[in-house]
Amino acid sequence: MIDKTFASPDDALHDVADGATIMFGGFVSAGTPSNLILALQRRGTRGITGIANNIGLGDLLDVLCEKRQLAKFVATFAIRASGARKSLFEEQYARGEVALELVPQGTFVERIRAAGAGLGGVLTRTGLGTMAEEGKRIINIDGADYLLELPLRADFAFIKAHRADRMGNLAYRMAGRNFNPAMATAADVVIAEVEQVVEPGEIDPESVGTPGVYVDRVVRCDPVPVRWYG
Amino acid sequence: MIDKTFASPDDALHDVADGATIMFGGFVSAGTPSNLILALQRRGTRGITGIANNIGLGDLLDVLCEKRQLAKFVATFAIRASGARKSLFEEQYARGEVALELVPQGTFVERIRAAGAGLGGVLTRTGLGTMAEEGKRIINIDGADYLLELPLRADFAFIKAHRADRMGNLAYRMAGRNFNPAMATAADVVIAEVEQVVEPGEIDPESVGTPGVYVDRVVRCDPVPVRWYG
Amino acid sequence: MAGLSRELIALRVARELREGMVVNLGIGLPTLVSSFLPPGAEILLQAEDGILGYGAISEQDFDPDLINAGGQPVTLLPGASFFDSAASFAMIRGGHVDVAVLGGLEVSERGDLANWYLPERGGGSIGGAMDLACGARRVIVAMTHTARDERPRIRRRCAYPLTAPACVDLIVTDLAVIEVRPEGLLLTEVAPGVDAAFVQARTEAELRLSPGLRQMDL
Amino acid sequence: MAGLSRELIALRVARELREGMVVNLGIGLPTLVSSFLPPGAEILLQAEDGILGYGAISEQDFDPDLINAGGQPVTLLPGASFFDSAASFAMIRGGHVDVAVLGGLEVSERGDLANWYLPERGGGSIGGAMDLACGARRVIVAMTHTARDERPRIRRRCAYPLTAPACVDLIVTDLAVIEVRPEGLLLTEVAPGVDAAFVQARTEAELRLSPGLRQMDL
Numbered sequence: 079m080i081d082k083t084f085a086s087p088d089d090a091l092h093d094v095a096d097g098a099t100i101m102f103g104g105f106v107s108a109g110t111p112s113n114l115i116l117a118l119q120r121r122g123t124r125g126i127t128g129i130a131n132n133i134g135l136g137d138l139l140d141v142l143c144e145k146r147q148l149a150k151f152v153a154t155f156a157i158r159a160s161g162a163r164k165s166l167f168e169e170q171y172a173r174g175e176v177a178l179e180l181v182p183q184g185t186f187v188e189r190i191r192a193a194g195a196g197l198g199g200v201l202t203r204t205g206l207g208t209m210a211e212e213g214k215r216i217i218n219i220d221g222a223d224y225l226l227e228l229p230l231r232a233d234f235a236f237i238k239a240h241r242a243d244r245m246g247n248l249a250y251r252m253a254g255r256n257f258n259p260a261m262a263t264a265a266d267v268v269i270a271e272v273e274q275v276v277e278p279g280e281i282d283p284e285s286v287g288t289p290g291v292y293v294d295r296v297v298r299c300d301p302v303p304v305r306w307y308g
Numbered sequence: 309m310i311d312k313t314f315a316s317p318d319d320a321l322h323d324v325a326d327g328a329t330i331m332f333g334g335f336v337s338a339g340t341p342s343n344l345i346l347a348l349q350r351r352g353t354r355g356i357t358g359i360a361n362n363i364g365l366g367d368l369l370d371v372l373c374e375k376r377q378l379a380k381f382v383a384t385f386a387i388r389a390s391g392a393r394k395s396l397f398e399e400q401y402a403r404g405e406v407a408l409e410l411v412p413q414g415t416f417v418e419r420i421r422a423a424g425a426g427l428g429g430v431l432t433r434t435g436l437g438t439m440a441e442e443g444k445r446i447i448n449i450d451g452a453d454y455l456l457e458l459p460l461r462a463d464f465a466f467i468k469a470h471r472a473d474r475m476g477n478l479a480y481r482m483a484g485r486n487f488n489p490a491m492a493t494a495a496d497v498v499i500a501e502v503e504q505v506v507e508p509g510e511i512d513p514e515s516v517g518t519p520g521v522y523v524d525r526v527v528r529c530d531p532v533p534v535r536w537y538g
Numbered sequence: 539m540a541g542l543s544r545e546l547i548a549l550r551v552a553r554e555l556r557e558g559m560v561v562n563l564g565i566g567l568p569t570l571v572s573s574f575l576p577p578g579a580e581i582l583l584q585a586e587d588g589i590l591g592y593g594a595i596s597e598q599d600f601d602p603d604l605i606n607a608g609g610q611p612v613t614l615l616p617g618a619s620f621f622d623s624a625a626s627f628a629m630i631r632g633g634h635v636d637v638a639v640l641g642g643l644e645v646s647e648r649g650d651l652a653n654w655y656l657p658e659r660g661g662g663s664i665g666g667a668m669d670l671a672c673g674a675r676r677v678i679v680a681m682t683h684t685a686r687d688e689r690p691r692i693r694r695r696c697a698y699p700l701t702a703p704a705c706v707d708l709i710v711t712d713l714a715v716i717e718v719r720p721e722g723l724l725l726t727e728v729a730p731g732v733d734a735a736f737v738q739a740r741t742e743a744e745l746r747l748s749p750g751l752r753q754m755d756l
Numbered sequence: 757m758a759g760l761s762r763e764l765i766a767l768r769v770a771r772e773l774r775e776g777m778v779v780n781l782g783i784g785l786p787t788l789v790s791s792f793l794p795p796g797a798e799i800l801l802q803a804e805d806g807i808l809g810y811g812a813i814s815e816q817d818f819d820p821d822l823i824n825a826g827g828q829p830v831t832l833l834p835g836a837s838f839f840d841s842a843a844s845f846a847m848i849r850g851g852h853v854d855v856a857v858l859g860g861l862e863v864s865e866r867g868d869l870a871n872w873y874l875p876e877r878g879g880g881s882i883g884g885a886m887d888l889a890c891g892a893r894r895v896i897v898a899m900t901h902t903a904r905d906e907r908p909r910i911r912r913r914c915a916y917p918l919t920a921p922a923c924v925d926l927i928v929t930d931l932a933v934i935e936v937r938p939e940g941l942l943l944t945e946v947a948p949g950v951d952a953a954f955v956q957a958r959t960e961a962e963l964r965l966s967p968g969l970r971q972m973d974l
Contacts, residue, residue, distance in 0.1 A: 079775075079798060080775065080776050080798045105586075105587040105588075105605075105607075105623070106587070106605060106609040107602035107603075107605055107609060108587055108602055108603045108604075108605055109603060110602075131623075135609065136609055153663075154663065154664050154665050154666070155663040155664070155665045156663055157661040157662060157663055158661055158662075158663065159654070159655065159656040159659050159661045159662040159663075161659075168661070172660065180663065180664055181664065182664045182666070182667075182668040182669050183586060183623070183627065183664065183665055183666040183669060184627030184630060184631050184666065184668075184669035184673070185668075185669070187622075187623040187624045187626075187627055188425075188427075188624065188627065191624050191846070192431075193850075194846060194850045194852075195418075195845075195846035195849055195850045196432070196433065196846075196849035196850040196851060196890075196891055197418075197430065197431050197432060197454075197849075198431030198432065198433070198447070198449045198452065198454035199431050199449055199454075200427065201422075201427050201428030201429050201431070202426070202427060202428065202631065203426065203428070203631075203672050204631060204668045204669045204672045204673070204702075205668055206672075206702075206703070207700060207702065207703035208668060208699065208700045208701065208702065208703075209655075209699050209700075210664070210668060217428070217447065217456075219428045219429055219456070219458070220458075222428065224427075224428035224429075226447075226449070228449070228450075243835060245798070245835040247835055247837055250514075250620075250622075251514070251603050252513075252514070252589075252601070252603040252604050252620050253585070253587045253588045253589055253603050253604060253605060253620060254602075254603040255588050255620060255621065255622040255623070256587050256588055256622060256623045256626075257622070257623050258622070259622045259624070260622065260623065260624050263846065263847075263850055263852070277834070278834040278835030279834030279835060283482075283809075283832060283836045283837050283838050284480075284481070284482070284515065284838055285514065285515065286837035286838070286839075287622075289808045289809075289837040289839065289847070290800070290808075290835060290837075291778045291800060291802075291808060291847065291852050292852065301602070303602065304602060305600060305602065305609070306609035307609075309557075309580060310557065310558050310580045335804075335805040335806075335823075335825075335841070336805070336823060336827040337820035337821075337823055337827060338805055338820055338821045338822075338823055339821060340820075361841075365827065366827055383881075384881065384882050384883050384884070385881040385882070385883045386881055387879040387880060387881055388879055388880075388881065389872070389873065389874040389877050389879045389880040389881075391877075398879070402878065410881065410882055411882065412882045412884070412885075412886040412887050413804060413841070413845065413882065413883055413884040413887060414845030414848060414849050414884065414886075414887035414891070415886075415887070417840075417841040417842045417844075417845055418842065418845065421628070421842050423632075424628060424632045424634075425627075425628035425631055425632045426628075426631035426632040426633060426672075426673055427631070432849065433849075433890050434849060434886045434887045434890045434891070434920075435886055436890075436920075436921070437918060437920065437921035438886060438917065438918045438919065438920065438921075439873075439917050439918075440882070440886060473617055475580070475617040477617055477619055480838075480840075481821050482807075482819070482821040482822050482838050483803070483805045483806045483807055483821050483822060483823060483838060484820075484821040485806050485838060485839065485840040485841070486805050486806055486840060486841045486844075487840070487841050488840070489840045489842070490840065490841065490842050493628065493629075493632060493634070507616070508616040508617030509616030509617060513591075513614060513618045513619050513620050514620055516619035516620070516621075517840070519590045519591075519619040519621065519629070520582070520590075520617060520619075521560045521582060521584075521590060521629065521634050522634065531820070533820065534820060535818060535820065535827070536827035537827075
């Protein structure tokens with residue numbers, strides 16, 4: 079019998095080693111794997127390359143800066159131009175203690191999808207004529223230029239869904255989908271935090287957002303309430 | 309009030325002109341827009357470039373060959389190597405009366421998705437070292453070769469869903485999804501045949517397979533039973 | 539003091555929207571547009587995080603999974619749908635969003651937009667801005683006409699790093715409505731209490747005057 | 757007459773499958789494998805048309821929306837899911853299918869597969885074959901050892917147009933089980949009543965004999 083459930087977030091992270099590249103699903107408060115992030119903080123893993131849409135915006139990823147667990151981050155939103163109180167990540171970035179690769183959000187998810195779908199890259203107009211094109215190949219197709227953006231994958235993906243079964247099928251809730259389904263396809267080990275574990279068949283086959291084939295570990299947790307206030 | 313419903317398939321096809329490029333959703337019997345195909349036959353439109361996964365395999369597309377409405381077809385499955393009774397399409401193809409572009413199925417859907425998603429093309433290993441690479445650019449990325457496959461779009465997409473609302477939101481049923489969601493993103497005019505029209509909000513927002521933004525016309529029809537026997 | 543409030547800028551932008559349009563509202567001033575939509579018209583608001591058809595911002599019963607791209611709680615209208623980020627940006631980049639309303643730091647006379655990075659603060663983030671600027675069928679920039687230090691934001695060339703070149707179709711500020719045309723910037727409307735010379739004096743780029751130049755109808 | 761029936765070829769292929777594997781069965785002979793899955797093991801069958809976790813083929817109550825890639829009606833097992841073709845081929849091409857069992861016209865000594873086009877009939881269709889041959893982690897070809905005219909199907913080079921080069925991992929025929937290794941073809945099992953010389957005589961490519969060569973355990 080296939081059984082991918084783990085007893086705790088800490089158990090599910092047992093083999094996350096220093097230097098790992100880790101994707102984190104979630105968009106601000108929606109679909110964010112907060113329990114897995116807190117377990118990663120407890121674990122103390124260092125030299126992490128993190129990949130997430132945002133850090134320091136109502137997510138808990140900023141806690142990984144408390145003991146400098148991050149070496150690099152790939153994100154679409156990490157540094158604010160406003161005068162708002164700085165996140166720990168922003169402070170460490172300003173001091174040159176952590177590297178940042180800033181990616182347009184559509185390119186970000188499409189690069190992850192490309193890695194999961196076996197594609198060689200993404201050909202997009204987004205970023206042409208901006209700082210985002212620096213160092214990248216431009217390919218002309220029928221007279222129009224496109225940036226070649228490379229697939230983005232990770233050792234681990236930490237994702238969040240609403241419900242799961244022991245076979246790893248996941249059902250999402252509202253805007254909690256966001257980057258979770260794409261990230262589930264693009265990492266060697268995919269760990270899903272969910273609010274409920276149900277029997278196979280209880281998730282309507284029409285409502286499975288991520289088929290079990292993509293998920294390696296499932297852990298049930300009470301959600302951690304998070305929110306961003308501008 | 310947004311209202312995309314049309315009274316009949318024939319009304320919904322009122323501006324399909326000779327020479328049109330038309331995508332047809334469906335995989336053999338699943339999710340096939342049979343009523344729209346029959347309306348296209350009645351309309352007598354000629355010089356059509358058709359785009360569909362299959363023709364002559366339990367779908368009704370072969371009826372478009374009865375009065376030679378097809379000039380060209382793009383498909384993954386159209387000509388059988390077996391000694392089975394030939395479809396009209398196979399006969400016309402053998403006589404050189406209709407052109408055929410045969411595409412690997414994954415490349416087929418990814419080219420359609422690329423057109424709908426504003427991408428410049430698809431970089432895939434499928435087809436490398438085969439007849440499918442003829443005439444195509446090969447792009448080397450980090451030491452590996454990829455075929456550059458170009459986006460595929462159409463003037464019209466004829467698709468099939470289970471339920472719709474007047475705003476064009478569509479819900480699919482089981483394997484009736486197949487190419488329909490991708491095709492809905494990649495044509496100038498998208499016409500959906502559905503079994504039921506319901507009020508906005510009756511389709512659970514979690515279960516919308518194609519958001520209304522992609523759909524121009526909705527027509528309710530009793531499904532036409534089709535089946536392929538090997 | 540001449541010039542529209544932020545709310546009136548949002549109101550003027552809302553006048554550009556029609557029934558059936560799919561509209562993405564950027565963080566900040568553009569978000570205010572949702573309060574001024576033409577009553578009764580079905581306009582579909584798209585949020586990058588995967589919602590089409592959201593409604594008013596509501597502080598009641600905060601649900602972490604039901605937020606707009608700025609993290610604010612929103613309500614749902616009948617006919618709404620959810621989808622993942624790949625589908626959301628396929629929608630944006632594939633030309634299926636009719637209008638994107640974006641904030642701006644600078645717009646150039648050929649419609650280049652800079653709105654993501656402030657060199658003097660050494661900060662900025664891209665989010666969905668580059669995708670929206672490239673992918674939406676029509677890009678409306680809503681911003682104050684000048685920066686806090688009175689430096690014009692509408693310039694011959696942008697000094698700040700670009701979000702996308704030649705992407706802006708319409709600029710709505712506290713002082714004016716300006717169309718970006720192939721031949722340059724066209725001043726079509728001025729705010730109440732303001733004339734064309736007043737606007738030009740606060741604009742680095744050269745403005746041509748529309749033959750139909752008029753005061754904004756608010 | 758020596759050699760396995762089609763059902764026994766399918767049975768032998770099924771012995772390669774383990775609990776938890778995601779398996780795609782091609783049209784024709786490979787479809788028969790679904791009848792011989794190890795009892796009690798949860799093996800997830802994937803169909804290109806957008807199903808993971810289908811079960812037996814069932815002719816009762818034909819539902820046009822519940823078919824495998826060959827158009828045959830199937831049942832669903834608990835834990836099944838549906839998805840569209842883009843997701844289905846992302847699964848196949850992204851290396852998420854553990855095993856693809858494909859029919860074959862010819863296999864070369866370096867594992868090239870030809871299975872989609874018969875020049876003498878001037879016909880053939882690609883379907884999902886090229887994607888499965890390229891994308892599945894392990895490709896098993898199930899076919900008769902020789903064609904109807906007794907021409908060997910396992911050859912030094914394929915004469916027919918390729919489905920994909922160097923993609924086959926294992927060949928299961930009515931006469932033998934053969935592994936495709938970097939150094940060439942390795943005969944590991946022979947059918948009951950058949951020996952290595954018998955197999956080699958019906959194989960154009962050179963077979964190396966496995967030190968553990970044995971009769972198939974059926």
